[in-house]
Amino acid sequence: MSRLILLNKPYGVLSQFTGGSEGPARKTLAEFVGLPDVYPAGRLDRDSEGLLILTDDGNVQARIADPRFKLPKTYLVQVEGDIDDKSLERLRQGIPLKDGLTRPAAAERISPPDLWPRDPPVRFRKSIADCWIKLTIREGRNRQVRRMTAAVGHPTLRLARWSIGDWTVAGLEPGEWREATMRAGVRR
Template sequence: MSEILLFNKPYDVLSQFTDGQGRKTLGDYIDKPGFYPAGRLDLDSEGLLLLTDDGQLAHQLSHPRHKQPKTYWVQVEGSATEHECALLRAGVLLKDGKTLPAKIQLIDEPELWLRTNPVRSRQSIPTSWLEITISEGKNRQVRRMTAAVGLPTLRLVRVAIGPWQLQGMQPGDYRLETVHLPQTKPQTRKSNQSRRNPSRKKPKQP
């Protein structure tokens, strides 16, 4: 049984506890010794970040083999259509390879907190909202995906990682949940005796 900490990372906060440049970090919000982030969220992105004090759990959350699907609400510049959504679902070609198929849908503007640094707005250019779920973790992947189909990202909020969700937390809030890790059985090697032929020749009679 382990503990996991769910944190709603505000905009312009680093996903680490220290910084030599005086920027805001997790240490400005979380006072839980021994807890460290399992994964990251960019400085200019908001929303759900997971932390744990259990090494095995951290490995399961961040290792590529156990990648948890991540869901984002994304405000983009321009009028997104089903055409762009279809392109994103199929995967788009980035400099570091083609993205895996993603779950994409157009959504109405969600009810969110006001961001400390407001999103730029231009009356002549509309904006749209997408819900995007990906199961991989290329650097700044969602922003590069939307840009590749002509929809630059203006605001990005992660709302879920696997089964964990923000559930109404405000920026800077966190809560603890208990996680029951599956018990892994130690691997046992078969003895040499079990690999031998059980029938042995009887010694010759003198």
């Protein structure tokens, strides 16, 4: 049976088990997950946080990470400025980026979510407003959410992946993990 681990990846941690070319002092998944032979199904940038799924099954890893399977990934995103309906609609329609048009996304403005504190915290600037959106995409290009919000004039300040498919990070503090079960449609 395949092993599936849900990890709340902290801010500043690489989505890999070794430091690689990022430098010697970078935190990696090895500091949080001491299980052998599990690997990330997809990635989160070092400056992003939230749900990262790890598995020991390459077929399951591909089905979770590969955009062909259109597994929804939901992000809670703090953006600079006061986002309006026109910008949200642009996100819903798809955003032209240098590597092509994104697929349509689900996008809505939300109240500030009750997330764990980030270390270090997002810098507060009294003269610049910010707000939160919930963004669900069905692909996973490099830094896609950040590039999408910047393209509509609202750079990302904080990015937390809340869910992938039916799996969520609910109840996990940064660095904590739990085992999960396979969902229908993700099995080999």
